[in-house]
Amino acid sequence: MIIRSVIFGVLACLSLVPAGFAQDNRHLLDSKESLYNNIYVYEDPPYRSMTFGHNKRIYTESMYNTGDDRDLPVDYTRYMTATLMYAKDVHAILEIGFGGGRTAWYLHRFLPKVPVTSVELDPAVLDLAKKYFGIKEEPNFQVVNRDGRLFLSESKDKYDIILIDAYRGPFVPFHLLTKEFYQIVKDHLADGGVVAQNVEPSTMLFDSAVKTIASVFPELDFYRADGNIVTVAYDGPTRNAEDLAATARERDTAFGLRYGLQDMLAQRRRIQIDGGKVIDANAKVLTDDFAPVETLKTIERHNRKLP
Amino acid sequence: MTEVSRALLFSIYLCAFVVGGVLMGFEMLGSRYLFPYFGGGIGTWASLISTVLCALAIGYFAASAIADRLRTPRTIALAILIAAAYLAFVPLSADPVMSGILDRLGDGPSAVLLASTALLLAPLSLLGTFSPIAVAILTRSAAEAGRVSGLVYGVSTIGNVVGTLFTTFTLIPTIGSRSITYVFAVVLACCAGILFLPSGKRIS
Numbered sequence: 001m002i003i004r005s006v007i008f009g010v011l012a013c014l015s016l017v018p019a020g021f022a023q024d025n026r027h028l029l030d031s032k033e034s035l036y037n038n039i040y041v042y043e044d045p046p047y048r049s050m051t052f053g054h055n056k057r058i059y060t061e062s063m064y065n066t067g068d069d070r071d072l073p074v075d076y077t078r079y080m081t082a083t084l085m086y087a088k089d090v091h092a093i094l095e096i097g098f099g100g101g102r103t104a105w106y107l108h109r110f111l112p113k114v115p116v117t118s119v120e121l122d123p124a125v126l127d128l129a130k131k132y133f134g135i136k137e138e139p140n141f142q143v144v145n146r147d148g149r150l151f152l153s154e155s156k157d158k159y160d161i162i163l164i165d166a167y168r169g170p171f172v173p174f175h176l177l178t179k180e181f182y183q184i185v186k187d188h189l190a191d192g193g194v195v196a197q198n199v200e201p202s203t204m205l206f207d208s209a210v211k212t213i214a215s216v217f218p219e220l221d222f223y224r225a226d227g228n229i230v231t232v233a234y235d236g237p238t239r240n241a242e243d244l245a246a247t248a249r250e251r252d253t254a255f256g257l258r259y260g261l262q263d264m265l266a267q268r269r270r271i272q273i274d275g276g277k278v279i280d281a282n283a284k285v286l287t288d289d290f291a292p293v294e295t296l297k298t299i300e301r302h303n304r305k306l307p
Numbered sequence: 308m309t310e311v312s313r314a315l316l317f318s319i320y321l322c323a324f325v326v327g328g329v330l331m332g333f334e335m336l337g338s339r340y341l342f343p344y345f346g347g348g349i350g351t352w353a354s355l356i357s358t359v360l361c362a363l364a365i366g367y368f369a370a371s372a373i374a375d376r377l378r379t380p381r382t383i384a385l386a387i388l389i390a391a392a393y394l395a396f397v398p399l400s401a402d403p404v405m406s407g408i409l410d411r412l413g414d415g416p417s418a419v420l421l422a423s424t425a426l427l428l429a430p431l432s433l434l435g436t437f438s439p440i441a442v443a444i445l446t447r448s449a450a451e452a453g454r455v456s457g458l459v460y461g462v463s464t465i466g467n468v469v470g471t472l473f474t475t476f477t478l479i480p481t482i483g484s485r486s487i488t489y490v491f492a493v494v495l496a497c498c499a500g501i502l503f504l505p506s507g508k509r510i511s
Contacts (some may be wrong), residue, residue, distance in 0.1 A: 035349045121348065147346025150414050173347040180343060288343045292480035 029132060034124030036168060041132050047073060048132055050100045050125070052169040059169045061125075062100025064133045070109050070258055076225035077103045078259040080163050080196050082268075083232055085248040085261040086221075086239055087160040088192020090114055094159040096148035096176070097166030099125060100133040104163075108141045110255045117142045117159075119151045121166070149175050149184065158190040164197045174291040177209055181288075182216040186235065194234040201229045201306055205296040207283035214273050215285045222269040224306065241265065271306075278305060311445055315380065319441050320462050322498040326387060327466025329491045330434050332474035333394070334359045336491075337426055339484040340397075344405040345419045354416070358423040359431055366435015370443075373436075378443035383436065384502035390430040391495035398485035401426065434495075438463050 026042040026049075033039075038053040050062040065071035072078045080103050084090065091114065095104045098120035108116045120126050123145050129135045135143070144151060148166050162185055166176050175181060185195050195217065199209050210231065214220050217233035239247075248261035271278045280301075284290065337355045338347075345351050373382070404425055412418035442456045478487045 121346070147348060147414075149343065150346045153344075153409070154414075173342070174339075175342040175347055178343070287483070288339075289483035289485050291339075295476075295480035 032124045036122045069134045076228040079223040079225045079230040082264045083161045083194050083196045086194040092159045093161045095163040101129045101135045115140045119144045119148045152184050160190050160193045162195045174293045178286045178288050197231050204299040207280040212286045318501045323463040324466035326437050327463035328470030331467040332470035335474045354419040354423040358427045362428050362431035363435040365432040370436040370439035374443040380502040383440050384499040386433040386436045388499035390433040391492045393430040394492040398488050
């Protein structure tokens with residue numbers, strides 16, 4: 001799983017000194033050139049981070065507290081678990097984009113009876129996660145090495161919660177951000193199921209992503225985390241704040257969650273998607289036919305306030 | 308010894324450029340057709356690239372077999388026209404074909420190769436015949452062979468470069484993959500039309 005926050009210090013350093021100097025207090029544990037990424041694992045006790053290098057920028061994909069495997073040091077990964085107060089039942093959870101596996105492992109630790117499946121494209125990412133990020137093979141915890149969309153298209157299973165966090169450094173594979181993809185996701189949601197997507201809100205890709213998700217799921221809530229936004233989408237009757245609060249209270253107690261759902265609920269935001277005030281009226285729904293994700297990624301958002 | 312008219316010379320080089328552009332443009336488009344079904348892995352790219360190179364090899368060998376007898380603008384015009392027709396069918400047939408392959412063969416290397424073969428091999432093999440036959444048309448003496456083939460392949464390769472970049476950075480962000488495919492089909496049909504024109508006859 002991927003943290004969208006570019007380390008801005010590195011950016012600043014680019015013009016002055018080599019990027020490597022920004023990593024002073026971090027010790028490089030391992031690095032691997034995989035089929036898809038240049039992966040670096042750094043240690044800065046007690047934390048370990050998995051980063052992908054792209055054009056001298058370092059994109060942190062995952063952060064692990066070696067002393068505490070239930071810690072979610074990265075803000076947005078906590079909000080991915082807000083889905084727990086939306087789902088009607090919690091019998092099966094799927095994650096697309098495993099990375100260092102922190103979110104999936106957190107859910108597995110607090111909900112040991114619920115099968116958690118995570119899909120990851122890059123086999124080297126899985127190897128490093130097992131080697132350095134405390135990921136073990138355990139009952140009810142399964143990691144699959146596969147393209148996320150392929151996995152879903154071929155799967156007959158349904159899930160109550162689907163978490164989507166598939167990034168390759170700064171990029172999102174286009175086939176994981178189209179209307180057709182979200183339709184496949186919807187087909188794999190159990191009754192009352194919910195999907196969360198981690199999106200980076202600084203470019204026009206955000207507007208198109210939101211419109212695309214909204215084209216398949218009528219209900220869309222937003223959670224703002226440090227530099228990222230987590231969207232929670234679902235079909236069926238609207239969950240208002242009271243319903244969510246009741247479920248949050250119940251599940252906070254039932255699962256003994258470290259990051260309380262009730263606290264997260266306070267951060268819930270709704271966005272007026274139509275009307276062009278927040279989301280650009282000209283932003284297009286992405287489809288398998290038309291999905292210029294790389295281009296949208298280069299256009300900065302201007303003057304449109306996020307919640 | 309025959310002369311090649313200026314008009315024919317111009318249309319052949321123009322078509323070498325355009326056909327080269329469509330050829331690589333369609334390879335880039337191939338990724339947009341395949342990724343939703345077979346994933347965005349390196350295996351999909353390897354299949355696309357090897358299929359394109361196979362198609363070129365087939366095109367070159369086929370051209371080599373017929374170039375002595377059929378070195379006329381009509382031959383390449385016909386090849387381009389058939390390729391154009393094939394492309395025109397791709398937007399509507401791609402989805403059933405891709406999902407059929409995925410259902411029957413899964414997503415392993417053989418399935419991705421078959422899918423890229425179904426998508427690319429026939430039209431790009433036809434386009435691959437262009438350069439060798441164009442060289443055969445334009446070459447009138449052995450002494451010219453190097454100059455002519457260098458020019459034809461140079462122009463066609465510049466077309467490849469422009470096609471790759473223009474498709475990736477302009478067409479894909481502007482119009483959908485299916486529309487781009489139709490544009491390519493029309494462009495190829497125009498090339499065929501130019502080569503079929505009366506001026507496309509050899510003047511003796």
